[in-house]
Amino acid sequence: MKTIKDIAKVAAVSPSTVSRVLNNSGGYSEKTKQRILTISKQLNYQKNEYASSLVSTQKVNVIGVIVTNAKSSFSTKIIEGVEDFGYQKDARILLAHCGMSDNERLRKCIDLMLRQNVTGIISISVQFDEDNLAYLNKFDMPLISINVVVPGYPSITINNYQAAYQATQFIIEHGHRQIALVGVKKDDLQTGYNRIDGYSKALMDHKITIDQNLIIDGDFSFDSGRKSFETLLKLPKMPTAVFAASDDTAAGIISGAYEHDYNIAGELSIMGFDNSKISEMITPQLTTVVQPFYEMGELAVKEILDSKPEASVVLPVNIIDRGSVFKTISKYTSNN
Amino acid sequence: MKTIKDIAKVAAVSPSTVSRVLNNSGGYSEKTKQRILTISKQLNYQKNEYASSLVSTQKVNVIGVIVTNAKSSFSTKIIEGVEDFGYQKDARILLAHCGMSDNERLRKCIDLMLRQNVTGIISISVQFDEDNLAYLNKFDMPLISINVVVPGYPSITINNYQAAYQATQFIIEHGHRQIALVGVKKDDLQTGYNRIDGYSKALMDHKITIDQNLIIDGDFSFDSGRKSFETLLKLPKMPTAVFAASDDTAAGIISGAYEHDYNIAGELSIMGFDNSKISEMITPQLTTVVQPFYEMGELAVKEILDSKPEASVVLPVNIIDRGSVFKTISKYTSNN
């Protein structure tokens, strides 16, 4: 690797001059500028950003991204948003996986980011345990969390309560009154609880009594959707619609139905959540709640680079109708 | 951020001693070691890897990963492999997206890797144009390519010819003789061509005449699968099986069939390719060709870190049977 000194030697100037030319900081003649530029091109010079950032006041921005090893793939979309926007801003992405609730590994991720002294950290769906949170607090390291709230730090989330309310209302407006909620983690205070709440409120607002049997626990995964279908089958009466906690879970329900030779067409409406790629690729394509993942990534970068990430953001969601929730004439309109 | 000097000051030793203690390089008493260690813990010291790698002979490994913005999501699996194995080896992942055949952006990705002087580059599905390849050649930068062959550099791929042969044979052995090949790019010399070749050879070996109308061009995407189904419909005779170029394409075919009220169950066998997540989540679950993405990622890291990445590797594939290719009694056994 060629250094600034190599160029200086060839150009018969001091390294300082080379540096000034390459950084456009003035203080050289046009002639030497051209000379230095051509030489640096000839030598295929590449600045060593490590050395540079060590001394320069205007550091190069490196953004640390910590993701879980979650099966769900929406993090890809977020990272794409991070990358694209970071690219525009000439920032680098340092990526690290922290496993699933593997506190030790999360600690190592944090340490990594600190040692590489990144500009800030974007964590995606990462749950910080007490220890790691306390540890992080010791440093002056900006962090912005996507999808989950990390106490004391800004976050980018959606309003899960409202999203669930909207989705449930959408289903109700299509004539359904027996609506299952499948795949949320009940003890997940950040997401699960709020979604159950929004779902319940929508039902109540439409004078539909809440049937606890229709709220089926899960972990947002495909598998939990698949298993949940069996639970649905065992119900005294099959609901007419299912609100799935994620598109993956929705896919699981469809898969489970197929497995049990249950033909959902015209029988069981399904609402997904996420608008992940699978929601378009599955048959039937899913009506689903759109989470603006890409924008979340962009926004996170923006906040980190503005270095005023004190403001948490709650992004709006909308529903994309792909026809998997269809109109039904409720059989219960009168007697409830 | 605390530095080694801060520790030195508090411990009343020189920075050298602190460094030696922290790196276990010997030359200090047990007493000072303990003192320094506790102080460094108290101060929340974190080594600055930039400064360190600038001078140290045993640099910290940073692995540059360049991915396209491809819609297909298998890169996630590869990156996971890279990350997990890199984590074990204490390597860092610098991630960059290079768009789709955006040569300028690819150049910037390369420059980025050079400036951050990474240990080596892992490129996933990236097609290098002549210019960028020539450019890269100027540097002494190890690169290993996954999925595509980059002239002059080692690569990790599968044998597409053989994979297609195996898959086609699998279909034939289930009694099919009218087998469409859908979604490959004919002019893609690296993948498309070889898959067509393997498919053709398998047919020939089983004395099935090749019908060019059954080879339907595409770009491995969901959409091309969806569109291709219409092409299939227009054929004088519907094939009994489809070999899709990717799981995404297979999903597209299923989606297209649904769109046209064509019930594939028992009628149209489908073989996917990739074993991506969708192959399990779709209904019906797909019999598919398993690409060892995760292992590819691991292997790539291994080769970069061994810094002897001269050897290209062709990994074996296998077929996972999920029942989407079913037995049929060929109606053409006798008259062909």
Next chain:
DNA sequence: AGCTTTTACGCAAACGTTTGCGTAAAATTA
């Protein structure tokens, strides 16, 4: 005790940059 070996540390250079300061030379002005 006197000698040699080992231990435990400090000094200073180095990595590849950037940047404040200093200063000859060139350019401008009177």
Next chain:
DNA sequence: TAATTTTACGCAAACGTTTGCGTAAAAGCT
């Protein structure tokens, strides 16, 4: 032409580490 300003550059320090070399002090030996 002489005085003044500007230009164009070099010097050296700095960033936070690591590491070869040097050396007092301690330890071991006879």
